[in-house]
Each structure stands twice: as C-alpha cells, then as structure tokens.
Amino acid sequence: MGRFGDRWGRPGSPPDSSGTAPGSVGLSVFAVTTSSSARSQASQRGRQPASRRGSRYLCSPKLPICGDRFSLAKEDLLKSRSFWFDARNRPASCGAWSRFNGDYPVSLRAARSLSLSEEYPVAQAGRIASVFSLPRPIESYDFPDKGNINRHTYLISAGPDGRKREYLLQRINQQVFTRPWSVMASMLASIQAQQECLARGELREGEEWETITLIPTQKGTPYLEITDRRGYSCWRLMVKIPETRTFKSLSEIRDENERLRIAEQAGSGLALYGSFTAGIDVCALENPLPGYRDTRLYYNQLLSVLAGNRTVESASQYLPEDPLVRQSTEQHFLIHLPDGEYKRRTSDPALVPFIELARRQEDFAMTLLREMESGKIRKQAIHGDTKLDNFLFSIRSGRVRALVDLDTIMPHTWLVDWGDMVRSLANVAGEKESNLSRVGVDLKIYEAVARGFLRSARDVRREEIARMVDAVQIIALELGIRFLADYLRGDSYFKLGPADSPDLNKTRAMVQLTLFQKLVEATEKTSACINSISREVRECAS
Ligand SMILES: Nc1ncnc2c1ncn2[C@@H]1O[C@H](COP(=O)(O)OP(=O)(O)O)[C@@H](O)[C@H]1O
Ligand SMILES: [Mg+2]
Structure with missing residues (x-):
C-alpha cells in the first residue's frame, strides 16, 4: 500500500513561527480554513488567512477523512477540492481558494x-x-x-x-x-435525574449546577x-461546559485559603450531585465494572493470593458467585509470579506488618457493606469516581458547577464517594510517596470538604453521618488492600508501565495503609469535626 508520506514525500517538520517549515521535503499538508469570513478574506487576497498560516491540518469537503488517507490516490485528493500548501505555506497547485464552492468542510x-x-x-x-x-x-x-x-x-x-x-x-x-x-444507560439516568431536580428549582441561593x-x-x-x-x-x-476549569490536584493551588475554598466547593459539589441523583432507581443500574467497590471481593482476592492459589480450582472457595463478576475478576484471585518471586514478595519485611494489618482489619473493612445489606444505610446510585479532576469549577464565580465523568455510576452508599474523595484530597503526600513518614492527614482540608458537603447535602441520614469518619478510613484501607493483593500476585490489575518501578504497587499499598493508620489516629479529631459541623447545619435548618 502506498502510504501518503511515501508517495508524496513525508510531511515536513512543523512550521516555525515565521510560518515556514525548514527542512521539509516535497509537498506537505499544512493549512485549510473553514470559516466563511476567513474564506472570503482569503479569496480576496488570493492566499490563506494569516491566522491559519502555519497550522498543520488536512481538510477536505468531500473526502471521508476517516478513510485511510494514507492510501488515497492523488486524483482523489484533487477531486476532493482540498486545499494544500507546500512546505513554505504557499498554496500548492492542486488547490485554490477560488475553487471553494461553499461546502463546509x-x-x-x-x-x-x-x-x-x-x-x-x-x-x-x-x-x-x-x-x-x-x-x-x-x-x-x-x-x-x-x-x-x-x-x-x-x-x-x-x-x-x-x-x-x-x-x-x-x-x-x-x-x-x-x-x-x-x-451510557446509567449516564442518561444520571443526567435526567439532575435535570429534573434543576427544573424543580432545587438549587439554593449561592449554588450553581449544570449537567452534562x-x-x-x-x-x-x-x-x-x-x-x-x-x-x-x-x-x-x-x-x-463553558467557562469552567478543573484541578488535577489541590497542590496546584498555592494559596492556602484558596486551596481550602476549593476543597469546600468540591465537598459541596459532591453533596449536590448526590442529592440530585438520589432518586435514581438502583434496580435498573448495572455495575459498569463488575466487582468494583466490592470490599468483600477485594479481601477474598488478597486471602486467595496469600493462600498460594495458582488455579481457579484451588481458589474456588474465594471466587464470587455471580458468573459475570467471576468471569471478569477470576484472574485476580491467582498468583502470576514464579514461586521464588512470590515468596520474596510475601515475606518482604517491609510489607509483612502491612499484610498483618490488612488481616486484622477485615471485619472493620466490611462495616459499610454490612450496614448497607441490613438497610441501616441506603443503597443509591453513586458516582464512583469522585476525584478532584472530575469536578468543574466556574472561572467566573469560583463555585463548583458540575461533576462529570459519569462512567462508573453504580448502586452503593454515598459514603464510598465521600470516603474516596476525602482520602484522595486529605493525603498530604502523593499516592506514590516512597518516604512513608511524609504520609499524613491534612485536617484543614478534611474539615473544609466536610463543611462543604454537610452544608449542601439535602437528605442524609443520621446513621450515615455517623459513618462518615469510618468511610474515609475504610476506603483508604480498601485501596491499600487492592494494591497489596496486586503486588503479591504479580501486578495483574494495576499494570506497570515501562517507566514504572517494579515495586510501584508495593509503594502504593504502603502509602494507603499508612494513610489508613494516620486516619485512625486522627479519629477523635475527625469525629469532633463532623459532629460539630452537622450540629451547626441542623441548628441553622431549625
Ligand atoms: N462536559 C464537560 N465539560 C467540560 N469539561 C469536561 C466535560 N467532560 C469532561 N471534561 C473534562 O475532561 C476531562 C476528562 O474527561 P473524563 O470524562 O473525566 O475522562 P476520564 O474518564 O478519562 O477521566 C475531565 O477531567 C474534565 O476536565
Ligand atoms: Mg475523569
């Protein structure tokens, strides 16, 4: 197959600021305009508009751009009335502005x-x-x-x-x-629920919200x-959604007050999203990632790997019953490492205390699941990925305006969305920090998210508020368990990139489990914080 670049000469190096492409060979594809004003100006001047000069793109009013453009014949390109520019950005002979017949490319x-x-x-x-x-x-x-x-x-x-x-x-x-x-079905249900709440005028003064x-x-x-x-x-x-911005991490925000304000706004955004989608019928929802956020399943994976299972048969007592979940996850109950390496990892002195910690905390880790199963806390449609970069903030007002990335909607308690958010925002070190003494809880951030959440939440139960502190701890523990199991079995889930250290999942496990310990140490303070904010909110409401 004649590749475009071979037949016509490879496109040259990118044009420099003067609009030329030094060192390019043969004919290169550079610029096309699409706007009517730019077109008319261009045809008056007989050349491409200055603002477009130097941009590099291929355009064709008639060609199916998605087709394999590298195999197109020169004649087809000519027929297509594409506009072509040579390496010096002069109109090439096969296209001309005046030939543009009004089609919108x-x-x-x-x-x-x-x-x-x-x-x-x-x-x-x-x-x-x-x-x-x-x-x-x-x-x-x-x-x-x-x-x-x-x-x-x-x-x-x-x-x-x-x-x-x-x-x-x-x-x-x-x-x-x-x-x-x-x-997509869950995304549509979420959008519809949010739109209905907005149409009912459920936003309060000082709040903004927009749906996808x-x-x-x-x-x-x-x-x-x-x-x-x-x-x-x-x-x-x-x-x-126009005039909004996101943050990859709170550490991008230099000013401490602004950092706390954004944390509070994110908390408020989570509450607004949760309140607007609380009415979705969970029976109609499927978990888009079978086994995701199932603490029991994650523990069973760890226990199966620690028991030394290498075959589905030997791991059968740990496997989930649901055939879809089982099929999607069974590889993660098995060891994928040579025996020597498996033994080295499971007896690593740096890791052994964390393995013991994980075993000891099994009962505590199941708290949310247990209470959801008993009906003490509700099962609702949750967002499932409440990281900071999924919140959009208005660049005009600075307020939270939307929660996007509606791919992981699933039935669960809102406490896991809350827990995941606080776990990720309040950790003062990064998730790949190798110096564990740097891992700690930023209590001011914790408090700001809690204030934003509780002030904006419409309908949360006392029993659920009573588990807010535990939820943050449980989600840190759960994530630690997932990294730990993955490291011990041979990194089958959190796959390592070529630039990653072979110990990356071990580091991530130790960071989350250390964070869990720090969160437990801070229980008294975090409980006092949640209690005082929820009391204040109740007093304001009455
Ligand atoms: N409707 C939207 N309006 C504005 N920005 C959006 C919208 N949807 C997504 N984004 C931006 O795109 C980024 C990536 O989209 P997202 O759906 O979160 O993809 P991923 O699932 O890969 O994280 C988001 O973090 C956000 O910055
Ligand atoms: Mg995202």
Whole structure:
C-alpha cells in the first residue's frame, strides 16, 4: 500500500513561527480554513488567512477523512477540492481558494503540530463528530486535558463564526468498560435525574449546577455505536461546559485559603450531585465494572493470593458467585509470579506488618457493606469516581458547577464517594510517596470538604453521618488492600508501565495503609469535626 508520506514525500517538520517549515521535503499538508469570513478574506487576497498560516491540518469537503488517507490516490485528493500548501505555506497547485464552492468542510487543527500517528485519530474524530447533530462547520482538535481512562477524547468546535460552541467527543474505553451501552444507560439516568431536580428549582441561593448535555446523532440516538472492520466502538458527544476549569490536584493551588475554598466547593459539589441523583432507581443500574467497590471481593482476592492459589480450582472457595463478576475478576484471585518471586514478595519485611494489618482489619473493612445489606444505610446510585479532576469549577464565580465523568455510576452508599474523595484530597503526600513518614492527614482540608458537603447535602441520614469518619478510613484501607493483593500476585490489575518501578504497587499499598493508620489516629479529631459541623447545619435548618 502506498502510504501518503511515501508517495508524496513525508510531511515536513512543523512550521516555525515565521510560518515556514525548514527542512521539509516535497509537498506537505499544512493549512485549510473553514470559516466563511476567513474564506472570503482569503479569496480576496488570493492566499490563506494569516491566522491559519502555519497550522498543520488536512481538510477536505468531500473526502471521508476517516478513510485511510494514507492510501488515497492523488486524483482523489484533487477531486476532493482540498486545499494544500507546500512546505513554505504557499498554496500548492492542486488547490485554490477560488475553487471553494461553499461546502463546509470538516477540518482538523492542532494547537501544536501533531505527528502522523496523532493526526489520524483527530481526523477520524472530525468525521465521527459530523454524524452527530451539530451545526457546520465542524473542526476537531486534540484535547490535552483528557483523563486516564477515556484516552480518545477530542475537542470539537462547531457552528458558524460568532456562534461556535465547543464539545467533547469521547470514545468509551472498552478495555475498561466492556459493556459501553450499560455505561451510557446509567449516564442518561444520571443526567435526567439532575435535570429534573434543576427544573424543580432545587438549587439554593449561592449554588450553581449544570449537567452534562449529550448531543444526539442525526438519527436521534443519544450516542453512536460503530461496527466496522476495526470492530465495535461507542462514541458520545457532549457540550463542553463553558467557562469552567478543573484541578488535577489541590497542590496546584498555592494559596492556602484558596486551596481550602476549593476543597469546600468540591465537598459541596459532591453533596449536590448526590442529592440530585438520589432518586435514581438502583434496580435498573448495572455495575459498569463488575466487582468494583466490592470490599468483600477485594479481601477474598488478597486471602486467595496469600493462600498460594495458582488455579481457579484451588481458589474456588474465594471466587464470587455471580458468573459475570467471576468471569471478569477470576484472574485476580491467582498468583502470576514464579514461586521464588512470590515468596520474596510475601515475606518482604517491609510489607509483612502491612499484610498483618490488612488481616486484622477485615471485619472493620466490611462495616459499610454490612450496614448497607441490613438497610441501616441506603443503597443509591453513586458516582464512583469522585476525584478532584472530575469536578468543574466556574472561572467566573469560583463555585463548583458540575461533576462529570459519569462512567462508573453504580448502586452503593454515598459514603464510598465521600470516603474516596476525602482520602484522595486529605493525603498530604502523593499516592506514590516512597518516604512513608511524609504520609499524613491534612485536617484543614478534611474539615473544609466536610463543611462543604454537610452544608449542601439535602437528605442524609443520621446513621450515615455517623459513618462518615469510618468511610474515609475504610476506603483508604480498601485501596491499600487492592494494591497489596496486586503486588503479591504479580501486578495483574494495576499494570506497570515501562517507566514504572517494579515495586510501584508495593509503594502504593504502603502509602494507603499508612494513610489508613494516620486516619485512625486522627479519629477523635475527625469525629469532633463532623459532629460539630452537622450540629451547626441542623441548628441553622431549625
Ligand atoms: N462536559 C464537560 N465539560 C467540560 N469539561 C469536561 C466535560 N467532560 C469532561 N471534561 C473534562 O475532561 C476531562 C476528562 O474527561 P473524563 O470524562 O473525566 O475522562 P476520564 O474518564 O478519562 O477521566 C475531565 O477531567 C474534565 O476536565
Ligand atoms: Mg475523569
């Protein structure tokens, strides 16, 4: 197959600020405009608009951009009336502004110059976005703020000049979420529940909230399922909630007061989200990740690995009964290491005290599950991934405005969302800290999140409030157990990257289990904090 670069000369190096591409060979694809004003200016001047000069993108009004562009014949490209620029950014002979007949092309542009392997998916995203109900023209971009799960997330800009809006196009990561349609069903239920609460005017003074808005396809479906020669993929397009920002971590915020304010706002956001989605019927919800947040299952994995199980038969007493959960998780009940390495890891003197701690705390770790099963605390639709970077904050008011990333909605108690959030925000050290003496609890952050949460929460029970302190401890313990089991069996779940230390999961386990110990040491203070805030909130309400 003749690759585009081979036949036409490889695209040159990225243009420098003067708009030239030094050292490039042959014809390179650089720029195309899509806006009508830019087009008319360009045709008046007979060249491409200055603002576009030097950007590198391929555009075609007629070509299926997603097609294998590397195998397109020159004639097809000519027919397509694409606009081409040579390496010095002069219009090349095969395209001209004056030949533009008014079609709106789908185009792609990169904030930085993309490599060919990066450019292809961005081009594909442009074509996929055009299947949704969007005004033209449509442009697709790389989205540098994408998360760690849905790695195929693209920024889409659509609409005529002056009325352009931004959207995010995401492909659901099927390696993680094997049943994307079920993820979408829960996402739709969550969006609907939030919209109904907003329509009922449930926001109080000083609060802001916005839900994700999904853009339907032109056929009217809420998301797009594609089955082609590459297999199945599931795409959704949502409005990029404007004028908001996220934080990867509180440590990004230098000013302490601002840090505490954002922590409080995040707490408030969690309460608003939880209150607005509390009415979702959990019977209709599937856990998108079978076994996720099942403390019993995580403990059984650890115990099975410590018992030395290497086959499904020998581990059978530890395996879950549900066939779907069992099929998705059974590998994690088994050892995947040579015997010598398994023995070295299980008898590591640095780790043995943590293994003993984990065994001792088994009963405590089950507290939330037990009380949920007995009905003392409620089973509701929870968010499932309440990390800071999933909260959007208004850049105008500084208030929390949305909780996004609705992929892990599942039936559980809101206490696990609360616990996971506080566990991650109040840990003063990073999750990969090798110096355990640095791991500790930031009580001011803890208090700020609790204040934000309890002041905004609409309907939380006394029995649930009574478990808020335990929940943070349990989630730190549970995560520690997950890392520990994974390290001992051979890193089958939290896979290691080429740059990761072979001991990374051991370090992560020790950090979370140390955090658990520090949280237990702080129980008196954290209980006093929760009690005093909830008393204050009750007094204000009465
Ligand atoms: N509707 C939205 N509006 C604005 N920003 C969003 C929206 N959805 C996601 N984002 C941003 O994109 C990031 C990644 O999206 P997310 O759905 O969280 O992907 P992942 O599951 O990979 O973490 C979020 O952390 C947030 O910054
Ligand atoms: Mg996310």
